[in-house]
Amino acid sequence: MTGEQIVFLLVALFTLGSGFMVVTTRNLVHAALWLVSTLFGVAVTYAILNASFLAVVQVVVYIGAIAILFIFAVMLTRKDLRDQGAQQNSNWWFGALIAVLTFVGLFFLLQSWNGLSTTAQAIPSGFDAISELGNALTSPDAYVLPFEVASVLLVAALVGAVYVAFNPRKGDFRK
Amino acid sequence: MVPLSWYLIFAAALFSIGLFGVLSRRNAVAILLGIELMLNSVNINLAAFWRYGDVTQITGQVFAIIVFAVAAAEVAVGLALVISVYRRRNTVVADEIDIMKW
Numbered sequence: 001m002t003g004e005q006i007v008f009l010l011v012a013l014f015t016l017g018s019g020f021m022v023v024t025t026r027n028l029v030h031a032a033l034w035l036v037s038t039l040f041g042v043a044v045t046y047a048i049l050n051a052s053f054l055a056v057v058q059v060v061v062y063i064g065a066i067a068i069l070f071i072f073a074v075m076l077t078r079k080d081l082r083d084q085g086a087q088q089n090s091n092w093w094f095g096a097l098i099a100v101l102t103f104v105g106l107f108f109l110l111q112s113w114n115g116l117s118t119t120a121q122a123i124p125s126g127f128d129a130i131s132e133l134g135n136a137l138t139s140p141d142a143y144v145l146p147f148e149v150a151s152v153l154l155v156a157a158l159v160g161a162v163y164v165a166f167n168p169r170k171g172d173f174r175k
Numbered sequence: 176m177v178p179l180s181w182y183l184i185f186a187a188a189l190f191s192i193g194l195f196g197v198l199s200r201r202n203a204v205a206i207l208l209g210i211e212l213m214l215n216s217v218n219i220n221l222a223a224f225w226r227y228g229d230v231t232q233i234t235g236q237v238f239a240i241i242v243f244a245v246a247a248a249e250v251a252v253g254l255a256l257v258i259s260v261y262r263r264r265n266t267v268v269a270d271e272i273d274i275m276k277w
Binding site: 096147 | 229
């Protein structure tokens, strides 16, 4: 077993353990903090895959923005989260069954696929993935249209989020 | 070198954990946490297929970045809805948000 495999296994175990804590822990602030460690494990996985830009974006966008947004939302709805009552609904065993069946189904689907033993090619010398990615995202021959659609979607979603969460009070410009 | 199957099985396990969270949690914020785990596992698959396929084809990474943008949009709208519901109904438990149930 090579060093890279050992590192991958440790990272995968850490990530899956943190992910399991995200879905089982009672305290939601702790769940959001476990999500941070899960996301960090995924960022390390990107680094092992040589996807350096994705690793950085994972840390900056996911951990820096999305996880913090979750912590804010948990704290803004704090009153209901005093760890009283069940955190799991009454059908949680059914959800567990479906999750296990999904995993087993995917596992056997993967076993029957003959591309599994593919080995990664060495990255060609002089190939710069980040500049290739930048070119692909801005070139009209490649992915500029999906990229612009994604940015319009993000703007629309954020404007919608502000509108939905806006709290009109007396004296505000909108009654 | 790590085999491709390890990445795929790792992503499948993370996806199943997220699915369990979505199906079993009562709190709406915790359901969104499960959705984040599922989106991340998809991104691992995209990055792994990019690395193990033709590296000069950057499509896998472009797709992963678009998934990032969609995840950020989904989280912003989802949490805004949760906060709005909490303000009106004083609850974030998914079972009790039944105003649209007929």
